[in-house]
Amino acid sequence: HAYDAAWKAAELAGGFDCLFVNHAGHVTEGGRCNVFVRLGQTWITPPLNDGVLPGIMRAVLLEDPHLQAREQSLTIAELLQADEIFVCNALRGRLPATLMV
DSSP states (O other): OHHHHHHHHHHHTTOSOOEEEOTTSEEEEESSOEEEEEETTEEEEOOGGGTOOOOHHHHHHHTOTTTOOEEOOEEHHHHHTOSEEEEEETTTEEEEEOOOO
16 A cells, blocks of 8 residues: 555655645655644644544644644645644544654
């Protein structure tokens, strides 16, 4: 499976996961995580209709009143300009992230 191969390759390079991009050029998710990005004061995560799986931790964090995250398509340029990034999954929770480009 492409997702498994991607996160395994990321681990070999010293990372945790590899982020995917859909046909429209929007960032979607990792092989084993969802992604949240802070742009200014706003946290966003890609919407399900961009090809994102409905992760359990993603849903929990979207409901978190302190985070106040919203769904919005995310371009690669926005990802590269993010003020803060975290990834999440039900097993590991919320993990701070940095990009390895």
